[in-house]
Amino acid sequence: MQRRLPLAVGCLLAALMHATPIALSAQTPTGSPWWPSPWGAEDQRGAANRLTPARVLEAASLITQGKVYPLGRVYQQGMPLFGTRQYKLVIPGLPTGGPFGTNQIVYNDEFVAGEIGQVGTQFDGLGHIGTRVGSDEVFYNGFKLAEFGTADGLTKLGVENAGPFFTRGILLDVAAYKGVARLDPTYVITIADIEGTLARQGLSIREGDVVLFRTGHGQLWMQDNQTYETTNPGPGVTAIKWLIEQKIVMTGGDTPSVEAVPGENPDRPFEGHQWLMNRNGIYNLENLDLEQLAADRVYQFAFVFSPLRLKGATGSPGNPIAVR
Numbered sequence: 369m370q371r372r373l374p375l376a377v378g379c380l381l382a383a384l385m386h387a388t389p390i391a392l393s394a395q396t397p398t399g400s401p402w403w404p405s406p407w408g409a410e411d412q413r414g415a416a417n418r419l420t421p422a423r424v425l426e427a428a429s430l431i432t433q434g435k436v437y438p439l440g441r442v443y444q445q446g447m448p449l450f451g452t453r454q455y456k457l458v459i460p461g462l463p464t465g466g467p468f469g470t471n472q473i474v475y476n477d478e479f480v481a482g483e484i485g486q487v488g489t490q491f492d493g494l495g496h497i498g499t500r501v502g503s504d505e506v507f508y509n510g511f512k513l514a515e516f517g518t519a520d521g522l523t524k525l526g527v528e529n530a531g532p533f534f535t536r537g538i539l540l541d542v543a544a545y546k547g548v549a550r551l552d553p554t555y556v557i558t559i560a561d562i563e564g565t566l567a568r569q570g571l572s573i574r575e576g577d578v579v580l581f582r583t584g585h586g587q588l589w590m591q592d593n594q595t596y597e598t599t600n601p602g603p604g605v606t607a608i609k610w611l612i613e614q615k616i617v618m619t620g621g622d623t624p625s626v627e628a629v630p631g632e633n634p635d636r637p638f639e640g641h642q643w644l645m646n647r648n649g650i651y652n653l654e655n656l657d658l659e660q661l662a663a664d665r666v667y668q669f670a671f672v673f674s675p676l677r678l679k680g681a682t683g684s685p686g687n688p689i690a691v692r
Contacts, residue, residue: 396501398639402647403510411509412529414494414649415617419535423576427536427670431691437666439580439620439656440489440687447488447590448597448655450624455482485527485683491675492652495525496682497638497645508649521680528677530651530684535617536577537671537690540565541662542601543584550584555601556628557581559610562603569667575615578671582658586622589657602628608640612648619644620653620688653688666692 394401403409407417441447449455458479466474485491495516498507505513507525516524543551545565551557566572573579581602588596600623603611608627611619619626627640644650653673661669670691675684 396506397499398642398647401510403506405509405649407649409509411649412494412525413531414508414645415615415651416530416533416649418576418615418617419531419533420576423535427534430536430668430670433692435692437661437664437669437690437692438687439658439661439690441589441655441657443488443685446593448593448624449487450597453483453487455484455487456480484685485676485678485681488685489655489657489687490653491527491530491673491684491686492641492645492654493525493527493530493675493681493683494645494649494651495522495527495680497641499642499646506646508646518680522682523680526678526680527675527682527684528679530675532672532674533578533618533688534670534672536574536668537580538571538573538577538668539569539580539582539658539661539666539690541569541582541665541667543582544568544662548584550587551601553585553595553599553601554628554630555583556604556632557583557602557607558604559607562607562610571667573611573614573616577614577616578618578620578653579611579616580653580656580658580661581619581621581623581626582662583622586655586657586659589655597624598629600624600629602626603640604628604632605636605639605643606632608643612643612650616650618651618653620656622656622658624654626652626654656688661690666690 405411459476460479463474464477494508498505498513507513511524516522540562542557542561542565545568583601585600602621602623644652673686673688675686678684
């Protein structure tokens, strides 16, 4: 005798059976749907969830000399800027205020205008990159821009959710591995290049790492801004997918986008960004100065960076540091 399910349960199962084929067969411009994330359907931190106390202690153990390397660029007029992005700093008043009191104190302030989270050394948050899927712009964890984007900032995936980073960082000096001062501006770094660089430096990539690429392209900063900004060497999408499998938390480099431009397929610009941030919640840190690290052959270190807690912002400026 066939047992009958309660009406409500039967309706629910029928709905699920109808919905499952649609979800499984659905495709996006970058492949199958990427949501929900491994950290839950409401997660907004992405790969930063890998930054456990054990990772912090491991990173701290790498500090043996107490030498600090600033990795950020100086924010200034005339620095390379992507597209129509702008940067302007003004000291209003000169002095801005005072003199006050019998001690005649005066002070200066600064007024800064521009896409402050996306100029100079810039940290790409999870609200920065999305993908048009049908009629929706879909971001990390399947969040739709129409539901969290406002002109006053993002109500989800704002950079304030990322938290501070204190973990093991590694430098992949691919230029040195290839025996050149600077990689060709359109060079696409391969998996073999990464593995060769790791072998040369006696390293391996571990879960929770920040992986920084030195290409030598950073030597063009403020010297040849046109070449620096319009093309750059870096890992291609194939190599980025391999890095994702290593469960890293962040990529970074001495170029405007870290990934190769135009990359493996000029018809799919900045697809590495989609695979990192959009699909896997892995952050990206652009326009770094890695020359001193490379000169001292510092290939692993404690990496420290705390994005500004700009509520609803897509990214953050800052000066990450490496400590050996």
